[in-house]
Amino acid sequence: MPIPLWILTGPTASGKTEIGLEITENTGMEIISADSMLVYRGMDIGTEKPSLDRRNKIPHHLIDIADPWEEYSVGQYVKDFDAVAQSLCRQGKQFIVIGGTALYLKALVDGLFEGPPADWEYRNSLKTLAREKGPHYLHTLLGEIDPEAAGKLHFNDQKRIIRALEVFKTTNRRISSFQTQFGHKNPKYDCMLVAIDYDRDALYNRIETRVDRMFDRGLVDEVRGLVSNPRGLSRQASQALGYKEIVDYFLGKYTFSEVSREIKQRTRRFAKRQMTWFRSFSGIHWIHAGRDKDAASLSGQVLQCFLDQKNKG
Template sequence: MPLPLWILTGPTASGKTELGLKISNNTGMEIISADSMLVYRGMDIGTEKPSPDVRNKIPHHLIDIVDPWEEYSVGQYVKDFEAVTQSLRQQGKQFIVVGGTALYLKAIMDGLFEGPPADWEYRNSLKTIAGEKGPHYLHALLSEIDPETAGKLHFNDQKRIIRALEVFKTTKQRISSFQTQFGHKNPKYDCNLVAIEYERDALYKRIETRVDRMFARGLLDEVRGLVSNPLGLSRQASQALGYKEIMDFFNGKYTFSEVTREIKQRTRRFAKRQMTWFRSFSNIHWIHAGTENDTTNLSEQFLAWYTTAKRPYQQK
């Protein structure tokens, strides 16, 4: 029988961390992170990672588990996630998954397609081609070899288009042929997913406030310390939102005011992409924020939903 899984998600700056803490205080549930950047030690300010004091009071899992120079994949996350959930269940502990990395959530809910490893030389060559000929060109290439996958992807979804082309180059098979089990419900879990939704202007204001707060807390010094380490940053960590732009700032690409605007703009775009992902999930329950700071209302909505959703499991 699938095990019930409670998930709280939402776009960046929607207050998932704060809301998760409030829910934990009300329910006693421990927190499992579903954030691809919280796994890295030392990347604290730019990710608004819960403080050690907070984590001492409320147990958090899958935070600070790898060094920033190490690679960490969604496949490894799924393995770590399953180990943590199994341990917590054996101890009789309740937990909630909190995070906004859509690929992690999809892998939990729908299972994971584990294709061939990345071919970075080929990926970079495709990125160069896209830069020269435009994104439509790669989408047209994919349409010739895998029209099913191409039909599901927007031409601007370069990351997934490149991955599909890479899989075909490596295996001589379409990525869609490998994904027959991906996109179906994971038989291990009965997922109950709730997502936070703000009006666009309110969310954008929260994003601007968050970015300003990160700079005030010392984001520049945090990134300076990370890049000064001889081991550097892994490919994934170096692409983290905010960190990448500040590294460009250190290299002279931006002035300080420009990098601040750039991070805010890219964060808004990222939040928009997240919402597109979340709306594609089935059986999702939305809780709606009415103001820019609405944690009390959101927690009440979540607890009302949680109480109702939990009843079928209690009756079994």
């Protein structure tokens, strides 16, 4: 029998963490993170990682499980998630999944395609083509070799388009011919998804506030400490929102005033891409968060939505 999963998601700065904490405080549930940057130790301010006090009060899983110089893939995440979920079920403990890394959520909902390893040289060549010829170009290439996969991907979803092209180059098979994350339900889990939604202007205001708060809390010093380590940052960690721009600031690409604006702009774009991803999930339930709704009131709506889905199932 599949394990029931309550998944709370939404774009960055939508308040998922606070809402999830309200739910767990009232229900005694534990939290499994679905955030690709919370796995890294020492990356705390730029990810707005829950504090140790909060994590001691409410058990959190899959946070601080890798060093920032290590690569951590979606495949590893699925293995770690399966181990935690099964362990909690054996102990009779209930939990909620909270996070906005769409690729992690897609792997949980639809299963994971265990494909060939990354070919970074080929990936970088495709990224160069996309920069030179525009994002539509790679989508058109994919459409020529795998129309089914291309039809399920937005042309801006460069990561998955590049992966599909890479799989074809490596295996000479279309990614859609595999039992992949393209529309095949994961038999391990019965997923119920709830997403927090804000009007664009309200979300952008929350993003601005969040970035300002990160700087006030010492984001620059945190990144300086990370890059001073001789082992540096992994390919994945070095691309994290806020961290990449601060590193570029250290290299002289931005002035101090420019780097804050760049982080805010990139975060807005990231939130827009997240929303495109989330809308692709079937059966997702949206809760609109108005300006006057706090985490406590939203948590009640989210919890009721999960209970309604459970009762219908």
